[in-house]
Amino acid sequence: MDFEPPFQGACKSFLQNTTKINKHPEVEECELPVIDLSHLNFDPMNREKCINEIAEAASQWGFFQVVNHGISQEVLNSIKDEQKKVFHQPYTKKIAQSFLNLSPNSYRWGNPQATCLRQFSWSEAFHISMADIPSMNEHKSLRSTIEAFVKNVSDLAKSLAEILAQPLGIESSYFKENCPPRTSFLRLNRYSPCPFSSQVLGLCSHTDTAFLTIVHQDEVHGLELFHGGRWIGVKPNPEALVVNIGDLFEALSNGIYKSIKHRVVTNQEVERFSVAYFYCPSFDAVIQSRSTTDPAVYKRFTLREFKHQTQRDVEELGEKVGLSRFSFDRK
Numbered sequence: 001m002d003f004e005p006p007f008q009g010a011c012k013s014f015l016q017n018t019t020k021i022n023k024h025p026e027v028e029e030c031e032l033p034v035i036d037l038s039h040l041n042f043d044p045m046n047r048e049k050c051i052n053e054i055a056e057a058a059s060q061w062g063f064f065q066v067v068n069h070g071i072s073q074e075v076l077n078s079i080k081d082e083q084k085k086v087f088h089q090p091y092t093k094k095i096a097q098s099f100l101n102l103s104p105n106s107y108r109w110g111n112p113q114a115t116c117l118r119q120f121s122w123s124e125a126f127h128i129s130m131a132d133i134p135s136m137n138e139h140k141s142l143r144s145t146i147e148a149f150v151k152n153v154s155d156l157a158k159s160l161a162e163i164l165a166q167p168l169g170i171e172s173s174y175f176k177e178n179c180p181p182r183t184s185f186l187r188l189n190r191y192s193p194c195p196f197s198s199q200v201l202g203l204c205s206h207t208d209t210a211f212l213t214i215v216h217q218d219e220v221h222g223l224e225l226f227h228g229g230r231w232i233g234v235k236p237n238p239e240a241l242v243v244n245i246g247d248l249f250e251a252l253s254n255g256i257y258k259s260i261k262h263r264v265v266t267n268q269e270v271e272r273f274s275v276a277y278f279y280c281p282s283f284d285a286v287i288q289s290r291s292t293t294d295p296a297v298y299k300r301f302t303l304r305e306f307k308h309q310t311q312r313d314v315e316e317l318g319e320k321v322g323l324s325r326f327s328f329d330r331k
């Protein structure tokens, strides 16, 4: 059987191997907390209530949805159309570095370092650093759509981060100082239909390395999060964007906000697209709890140290270990 996209090394041999991972059990779908951001513009009482809802969701779920987020449906639809066009190009074209004029290794299919099926991701992605967008000259409509999306989503990410910082007593200038416009990045995801959907994940279980991530998912089910000891499916809501706390906010908040494991399951028939904006600081930003009352849960680290550790873990173990590497409790 020929596979589109092509498999190199790892996945091919995992699939030929008779050892199977457990079939993903049917999961329940949930309505994540939905927060109406228009309440932030109402009277102070409504605003306060909305801020509390956001902080509550970040600590109870690590995930929530936002509506009236300020990004038009037109921009969201056009990013999906543009995504479709680039992903539907032949693999050999996408893998060529000159394709979108991005930095090396921006396009990836699966994760070649996976050591077993559980770690494999049946998906392809473009990582687009903000610094690379101006060079996407040959794909003008993709570039202008991405610019329109980024203009809106970066403001939204900053506002949400500032709101989340308030109850922690973190000064509102923190994000302005630590997250210059070029340090965040976009990940365009495509999950192609998978003939082995009961065995292979679209994106293996992970937490995000960011302060927070904003995801626009299409109407195809796939995103699941680990909550209350089980996997729960996030029902696609076309009006909403999904927001999740990343590792950096969990550390900064001294574990109050939770960076939750999530994954994407595959589907046999239909392809699925999503776009994720990872709100990140500069590499040398120091991530450290500001709590004056509770002992620090995590050691102080820079994003550079965190990324190097993740890279080492992915190379040696096939997956990211994440924040527990920096925990004071680590045995």
Ligand SMILES: C=C1C[C@]23C[C@@]1(O)CC[C@H]2[C@@]12CC[C@H](O)[C@@](C)(C(=O)O1)[C@H]2[C@@H]3C(=O)O
Pocket (backbone or CB within 6 Å): 111, 187, 204, 205, 206, 207, 208, 209, 310, 314, 318, 319, 320
């Ligand atoms: C193999 C891996 C790469 C990844 C960490 C992981 O163990 C599994 C998911 C990957 C992911 C997906 C979202 C983000 O793009 C990312 C930076 C993250 O935090 O988890 C990547 C990781 C990566 O590319 O290093």
Ligand SMILES: O=C(O)CCC(=O)C(=O)O
Pocket (backbone or CB within 6 Å): 187, 189, 203, 208, 215, 217, 222, 223, 262, 263, 264, 273, 274, 275, 276
């Ligand atoms: O595709 C999705 O819904 C989520 C993607 C994701 O978790 C990621 O890109 O980190």
Ligand SMILES: [Fe+2]
Pocket (backbone or CB within 6 Å): 206, 207, 208, 213, 262
């Ligand atoms: Fe993620």
